[in-house]
Amino acid sequence: MRTLIAYAGKTGNTAKCARKIAIHLNQVTLVDLNAEVVNPKDFDAVIVASPVYSHKFERSVGSFLKKYQEILQTKP
Structure with missing residues (x-):
């Protein structure tokens, strides 16, 4: 199963968590949404990680x- 872990953050803590999750998965792609663009349609599963600031996700994650939204609603 091809898995995407899309994350963003300012301090590096979210990236560290994303990498720790990735080591337990096969065929995983890590993408920093502040630096790269990715289309989730090419993956079987998607994990999204973000810090929360004042009840909102990191801007790039939002x-x-x-x-x-439509593509992500069909993913496990």
Whole structure:
């Protein structure tokens, strides 16, 4: 199963958590949404990680979720 872990954060803590999750999965792709663009349609499963600031996700994560909402709703 091809898994995408899409994350963003300012301090590096979210990236560290994403990498720790990734070591337990096969065929995983890590993408920092602050630096890269990715389309989740190419993956079987998607994990999204973000810090929360004032009840909101990191801006790039919110944009990713909004842009790909329909695709993401069909993923496990």
